[in-house]
Amino acid sequence: MKAIGKIVFVLFHISLVAWGCLAIYFSYLPVPLRYGGAGLFAVVSIAVLLLARPKLKxxxxxWAMFALVLLGWFSMKPSNHRDWQADNAVLPYAEVNGDVITIxxxxxxxxxxxxxxxxxxxxKSFTLSSLNSFDVFLCDWGLNAIVHTMVSFGFDNGSFLCISIETRKEKGEAYSTLKGFFRQYEQFYVVxxxxxxxxxxxxxxxxETVYLYRIQDVSMAVVRQVFMDYISYINRLTESPEWYNALTGNCTTEIRGHTRPNPDRINWDWRILANGYIDELMYEKKMVDTSIPFTALKKQSIINQNAMAADQDPNFSKKIRQNLPGMDPVKQP
Incomplete structure (x- = not known):
């Protein structure tokens, strides 16, 4: 048992040292200070943990050093005022006037x-009472276990509003999963x-392979609450920006957060993190069409061919849904 305890102790402190080094490296300090600070933190941390006597000292x-790193970490504040890339430079917002929501x-x-x-x-203005569907897109760029998720709300007049939770990048900045853990990107809702x-x-x-699924057997009253939860959060981000986090605040965990009004929502499952399997989870929970085996559903839910054919067509949304399983569920009040 003592040997196991020592192993756990060592692994725990190694992880803290690694996290501290990366937190310094990805801070807003000048480059020389970031490099030097990360190296110095690693060397001094290992030295005091291994060589200092007594060990308590x-x-x-x-822990005093680590507390300073944490203090710097928490002092990093998100902002809406940076030199943004063109595709995420403009924040969406909404006005709510009774049943009418203008985006x-x-x-x-x-x-x-x-x-x-x-x-x-x-x-564009949408009538909340005419909201009649809730769809989920999965975009697989080759990792299989990790995908990008998006949602789309459909209305009686045939229009759809699509929402993608992404990183808000500055000009010249590229996405890095590792940076996504260290307060490098603001969260951005593309509407x-x-x-x-x-x-x-x-x-x-x-x-990229894109899959489209319609959520089944859910009350439209709940879907409208979910929609309004999105609207509330989108408006909040215009005043109070937030950090994107690749683990806890990403495209899938945030969607789960917005489904709070649904009493039958998924509480937790490992596939929320390994979201390439989220469609399998939805199938198990009967949230999507289950009239055919899952393997057949997944294959038939690919929309790339339909989208390529539709391209500039003004009926793009209608055409990408042609012949997809479960696209006309019985609507609940």
């Missing part, structure tokens, strides 16, 4: 390639036309 010194700055870029596009935004968010991934990005 070494532990006190280490401002709905993104509708016209793409010629992934990086070449004409910027476009529009405002867009499906011809923007979906067509970008199916028609212009190489190697």
């Amino acid at each position: 070494g532990a006190v010194i280490f 401002h700055n709905i993104r509708n870029f016209d793409y010629r390639s992934e990086t070449d596009y004409t910027i476009g935004y529009y405002d 867009a036309d499906e011809r923007d968010l979906i067509r970008l991934r199916t028609n212009y990005r190489q190697g």
Whole structure:
């Protein structure tokens, strides 16, 4: 038992030293200080933990150093005022007037390639009582176990509002999963036309496979509450920006958070983190069409071919749903 305790103790402190080094490295300090600070923290931490006597003295010194790193970590504040990339430069927001919700700055870029596009935004009003469907997109770029998730709300007039939870990147900044754990990106809700968010991934990005599932057997009253939860959060971000976190505040965990109004929502499952299997989980919970085996459902839910064919068609949203399983569920009041 003593040997196991020592192993746990060593692994725990190694993880703390590694986290502290990365937190310093990804801080907003000047580059030389980041490099030097991370190296110095690693060397001094290992030295005091291994060499200081008595050991309690070494532990006190280490935890004091670690507390300073934490203090710096928590002092990093998100902002809405940076030199943003064009695709996430404009924040959406909404005005609520009874049953009518007017969304401002709905993104509708016209793409010629992934990086070449004409910027476009529009405002549109939606009647909450006409909301009649809730769809989930899974975008697999080749990792299989990890995908990007998006949701889309459908209305009686055939229009859809698509929402993608992403990182808000500055000009010249690329996405890094590792950086996503260390307060490097603000959280950004892309509120867009499906011809923007979906067509970008199916028609212009190489190697992405997009799946589309309709959520079944859920009260429309609950779906409307979920929609309004999204709206409330989108408005809040205009005043109080938040950090994106690749583990706790990502595209899938945030969706789960917005489904709080659903009494039958999934409480927890490892597939929420390994979200490439989230469709399998939804199938097990009978949240999607179960009239066919899951393997058949997954294969038939790929929309790339439909999206490529629809491309510029104004009925893009309707055409990507053609012949997909479960697209016309019985609506509950």
